[in-house]
Amino acid sequence: MDYQKKFNILCKYMKSIEKNRPPFEEYIEKMSKLCMELLEVEKCIFWMYDDEKDKIYSHATKNIEYHELDGSSGIIGHVIKTGEMRIVNDSSKDKYYNPKIDELLGFPNFSSIYIPLKHSNNDVYGAIQAINKKNHEKFDDNDDEMLMFVALYCEEALTSYFFEDELKELQNDIVFLLAELGESRSKETAMHVRRVSAMCEHLAKLAGFSDKDVTFIKLASPLHDVGKVAIPDYILNKAGKLSDEEYNKMKTHTIIAHRTLGNMHRKLLKAADTIAFEHHERYDGKGYPLGLVGEAIHPYARITTICDVFDALACERVYKKAWPKEDVYREFENQIGKQFDPTYCKIFLEHFNEFYSILAEYPDDKIS
Secondary structure (H helix, E strand, O other), rough: OOOOHHHHHHHHHHHHHHHOOOOOOHHHEEEOOOHHHHHHHEEEEEEEEEOOOOEEEEEEOOOOOOEEEEOHHHHHEEEEOOOOOEOOOOHHHHOOOOOOHHHOOOOOOOOOEEEEEOOOOOEEEEEEEEEEEEEHHHOOHHHHHHHHHHHHHHHHHHHHHHHHHHHHHHHHHHHHHHHOOOOOOOOOOOOHHHHHHHHHHHHHHHOOOOOOHHHHHHHHHOOOOHHHHHHHHHHOOOOOOHHHHHHHHHHOOHHHHHHHHHHOOOOHHHHHHHEEEEOOOOOOOOOOOOOOHHHHOHHHHHHHHHHHHHHHHHHEEOOOOOOOOOHHHHHHOEEOOOOOHHHHHHHHOOOOOHHHHHHHHHHOOOOO
């Protein structure tokens, strides 16, 4: 293949991702196709290595299934362990060749070229494998250089995917930790915020929210009562009915949360701010702190309200027994268009038993 043709192929793929970074699997598929065209090979696989589990995972075009291998399996395992590029023009004669990998993938590996993928500190996190040169030709140094170029082009992008995932996981862990700490002060269990999160995710899906909105409400809803950290214990844990003064003090937890989260710039924390600030608003305008009416209340908050109240009624607390199932259903029927958004509440009632199933997945420790 001449230089101009290779240049045109590179431009075609680079232009397709220059404006918006695609999801990880879509990016891998594009880069796999790029390698196949540039090197004129039958297949191209991106192998990713998990050093904690010592496992290697395959990512490629849609016609190759996702597979898991032990970290030292075959030639690919050797390349990842050593971090060394390898050209193999007769796989069956290579001492590291493992025919079981071919059986797993569903096609023969007659010849391959392997290029390790490395972080900036030189740690190997995967490798690219270009498989079977077309027309039964052999791989040479030109192929090595071309695949090395693709690897270098991919490394920064792939590393950013991994670090982004780690940051998201860390952020999510922190959200749940903060939420559980807040609930523990009011003698709620950690499972309360887990249940509310799972139920909000489920109801948002049933209501037709986008995948992005479903993710935001799932991860932000655990912080709905984070403002309670500033409410005195004698109010939070009072066994009897609160006085008017105590109740007014309790209601300030929504404002306290807004003061804390309102200045945050991360989208997830902005969603948490919205939910924490508005989840005690009522559809009929009789809620607090702003007395918002109907759709002036954010959809995230309207979803969370339903799930939070359901959990409060259906689960046992130190100050109350769980309501009977039929009483819970009747209460939600009565509050359609009053406390609760009518559309979301009707969807909730249509799938009522599914939400009890979620409760069962996150049981509380025995209340004492």
